[in-house]
Amino acid sequence: MQAFLFDLNGTMVHDMEYHTRAWQRLFNEDLGGSFSWDEVKPQMYGKNREVLVRLFGPDRFSGEEMDRLGMEKERRYQQEFRPQLALLPGLPEFLESAHQRGIRMAIGSAAIPFNIDFVLDNLNIRHYFQAIVSADDVTVSKPHPEVFLRCAELLGVPPAECLVFEDVPKGAEAARNAGMDAVVLTTTHEVAEFDYLPNVRHFAPDFTDAFMRGLVA
Incomplete structure (x- = not known):
């Protein structure tokens, strides 16, 4: 090759556990969802906007809202994962x-x-x-x-x-x-x-x- x-x-x-946890908390604690770990984990692929659309449908958020939520999720992920980064x-x-x-x-x-x-x-x-x-x-x-x-x-x-x-x-x-x-x-x-x-x-x-x-x- x-x-x-x-x-x-x-x-x-x-x-990936850290990404999944950050999304699950955002979905449930910030957005009023009730998604289990097993419901969130299979959605951990693609762009952040695509993840939000798969879980909440295409009409829940504006593009600007999805970008803001995506960045908030990434900040939480980085903060939690940084001590384990390797x-x-x-x-x-x-x-x-x-x-x-x-x-x-x-x-x-x-x-x-x-x-x-x-x-x-x-x-x-x-x-x-x-x-x-x-x-x-x-x-x-x-x-x-x-x-x-x-x-x-x-x-x-x-x-x-x-x-x-x-x-x-x-x-x-x-x-x-x-x-x-x-x-x-x-x-x-x-x-x-x-x-x-x-x-x-x-x-x-x-x-x-x-x-x-x-x-x-």
């Missing part, structure tokens, strides 16, 4: 080895730049990535392939030569729709939830196992 494309949340950092085990070494081998790398995430910057700059890993595609850079969210095709274009690498790292079925499905294989980090979802995706090459809890090391050997 010529390029590695990384989702961010749940793939590079183990933070890359998944093995990922620092994986990134350095890929960098030394000349493998091009990009981030393709539904996160807004505010959250991508939070991770990259606090962990000092921005220099590993030749391209970053955020929620602000795409029209259609995963499972549409736009985000990963945009990464490949910016890197100058054919889609078939890109390997995607993801943690949710919709992300691995976006990789399939882009003509890319995927490696799934099992931080967020069970292996069985990916059964319909033939492009998943491997499942791992982090980047320490032999398969991961073999990718950069």
Whole structure:
């Protein structure tokens, strides 16, 4: 493979629980909802506006209100997650080895730049990535392939030569729709939830196992 494309949340950092908790509290404590954890968790993909529409319908909030609520959720997420902020085990070494081998790398995430910057700059890993595609850079969210095709274009690498790292079925499905294989980090979802995706090459809890090391050997 010529390029590695990384989702961010749940793939590079183990933070999806914090995102889910921040949304659940906002929905229930601020917006008068009564959503259970099991109702909120499956909605943890896509742009913030899309999450709000899926839970509350298209007519509840104006665009300005959704943007304000989304930023409030991100502030709460960052405040709670900051003490735990760290890359998944093995990922620092994986990134350095890929960098030394000349493998091009990009981030393709539904996160807004505010959250991508939070991770990259606090962990000092921005220099590993030749391209970053955020929620602000795409029209259609995963499972549409736009985000990963945009990464490949910016890197100058054919889609078939890109390997995607993801943690949710919709992300691995976006990789399939882009003509890319995927490696799934099992931080967020069970292996069985990916059964319909033939492009998943491997499942791992982090980047320490032999398969991961073999990718950069």
